[in-house]
Amino acid sequence: MNRGMSLKKLVGFQSLLNSVKEVIEPLNSQDLRDQTRINYTISDCVLSNFAMMFFQDASMLQFQRKMEDEYQNSNLRNLFGIKHIPSDSTLRTMLDKINPNTFAPIFSNIITKLNSSGELKKFSIDGKYLCLIDGSQYHCSNKVNCKHCLTKNHRNKTTSYAHQVLVPAIVNPKLKEVLPLMPEEIRNEDGKEKQDCEINAAKRLIPKLKQYNLPFILCGDAMFASQNIIELTQENGFSYILTTKSETLKERVGQSSRLRGKEVIVKNKKYLYEWLNEVSLNYNTKTIMVNYFSLKIIDIETAEVSYKNSWVTDLKIEGELVETFVEAARSRWKIENECFNILKNNGYEMEHNYGHGEEYLAANYFLLTLLSHLFHQIHQLVDEVYQKLRAKKGPLVVLWNDLKVAIKMIIFDSWDQLLNYLLSPPKIYASQLMTS
Ligand SMILES: [Zn+2]
Structure with a gap:
């Protein structure tokens, strides 16, 4: 295995995401809600909130829900392993209750x-x-x-x-x-x-x-x-x-x-x-x-x-x-x-009103934004494709706008596939799509 491959295995997106899952999945077994009446797990709620902060896009969940309805698949499922995307109010209620520690x-x-x-x-x-x-x-x-x-x-x-x-x-x-x-x-x-x-x-x-x-x-x-x-x-x-x-x-x-x-x-x-x-x-x-x-x-x-x-x-x-x-x-x-x-200016919607909550909501949104920043910084440090993309796109905000647009239109299999797609997009004409 070359250095790039082994790095990806150790600190690529999937491995970092696994670090998140290892901590939040055990929360599901501590869920005190009536299990016969719940549609969403705690981990799906945390991951959906995290995905929203990761892409710095308050509207992304709405698009991904639409994909779920139409194709029974979405980027949240493929990239983040989220089984069901909860409603916005469920997301906020749940995140408000979790102690950030x-x-x-x-x-x-x-x-x-x-x-x-x-x-x-x-x-x-x-x-x-x-x-x-x-x-x-x-x-x-x-x-x-x-x-x-x-x-x-x-x-x-x-x-x-x-x-x-x-x-x-x-x-x-x-x-x-x-x-x-x-x-x-x-x-x-x-x-x-x-x-x-x-x-x-x-x-x-x-x-x-x-x-x-x-x-x-x-x-x-x-x-x-x-x-x-x-x-x-x-x-x-x-x-x-x-x-x-x-x-x-x-x-x-x-x-x-x-x-x-x-x-x-x-x-x-x-x-x-x-x-x-x-x-x-x-x-x-x-x-x-x-x-x-x-x-x-x-x-x-x-x-x-x-x-x-x-x-x-x-x-x-x-x-x-x-x-x-x-x-x-x-x-x-x-x-x-x-x-x-960077959190304030380059597109992270820290000041954006995602909701304040009564206990921990605002604190958790800040924390998940910071965690996203840690992911992005590690990608910048170790991921060659991400580095090339950053060099190609110039300002960070341009790269993230392109990422946001891409996941609203196409369902990707993985984060790496999404990055590679943006780095060298296939030449497709709409007319070809129509006839096929
Ligand atoms: Zn407050």
């Missing part, structure tokens, strides 16, 4: 497969993996809300309702692809007086990252550079690189005779790196020791500082490594650019 093993199963395929290695930095943690908001409204919404009372006496989430993602500064992992909701639970916040969500998320069994370097913004979070990170066996805004820390660093620095000139710009190993994070007696590094970018002609930032880490910093660390730390923008913005 049920889906967590899907993400770890997929990352494990990617690891055993050897493809995850591309993300490795010195045997470790950068895991960015960033917050995002996927719902905000003055009207639509549920009891789990985060609320904000405004001066003009209005209230806004939001859903926010922390998303971890594996990145490498040298790669375009970003691998989103199981997100952690920031949500209000019953009976809690204080609203949930990013710090509490991070405290729940960090221990859960152990499920991936990977040596992570957690990267996050200054909010997370507290002793609490750093200690939690280390207790769970992870390294960290966190932005710091602490002025008192910078003062201590500035006063140290051990402070090291180096300058690199690139195209009229001076990159000034400074670093100091073993400095106390806080003033108090129980403080921990951290390693500090910073970057200032200065325009040589104008002496203007165009960028400056500082970080703390547990990784020992040496002259050669400081640039790698800065590069890693600065790749935080990637999760914004390659993940959230």
Whole structure:
């Protein structure tokens, strides 16, 4: 078997989909509904919702139902293994009830497969993996809300309702692809007086990252550079690189005779790196020791500082490594650019109103969108036909529009057949179809 074939077997669409099915099919046996009266299984409901997010098309199910009626077959059956496509209201009711944490093993199963395929290695930095943690908001409204919404009372006496989430993602500064992992909701639970916040969500998320069994370097913004979070990170066996805004820390660093620095000139710009190993994070007696590094970018002609930032880490910093660390730390923008913005701009209908629900509907739609993104990123990483198609079609949105149109008109046997069809469509004239 050649490399492409074996990769397809390990991390192709079907294998990734199997990771989803392995987790959701057991839900059918836990179904408490009267089995003699149900038309649809829980797994068919989850898969139909997933297929809708995968193709980023709210109208696709309607077309596939029509195919079912006319041909007793559909792309949902052939591509996703869905036996019956439930009605929209059934889909929403069912998805609203499933706790998103049920889906967590899907993400770890997929990352494990990617690891055993050897493809995850591309993300490795010195045997470790950068895991960015960033917050995002996927719902905000003055009207639509549920009891789990985060609320904000405004001066003009209005209230806004939001859903926010922390998303971890594996990145490498040298790669375009970003691998989103199981997100952690920031949500209000019953009976809690204080609203949930990013710090509490991070405290729940960090221990859960152990499920991936990977040596992570957690990267996050200054909010997370507290002793609490750093200690939690280390207790769970992870390294960290966190932005710091602490002025008192910078003062201590500035006063140290051990402070090291180096300058690199690139195209009229001076990159000034400074670093100091073993400095106390806080003033108090129980403080921990951290390693500090910073970057200032200065325009040589104008002496203007165009960028400056500082970080703390547990990784020992040496002259050669400081640039790698800065590069890693600065790749935080990637999760914004390659993940959230793509989700928002390139056709993923995250803001589209699929329904909010009362319990978990909005959260699950976000999660299934993120899972679709993970599929697409892996296709981009390992699937030659998908890569060729992307190169041929240009913007992502063009490729996905073509995919959406194709599955509305033709019933394909598999995802691979669909991709191959789009890559080299057969030359057919309508007149030939008419006479045959
Ligand atoms: Zn809500």
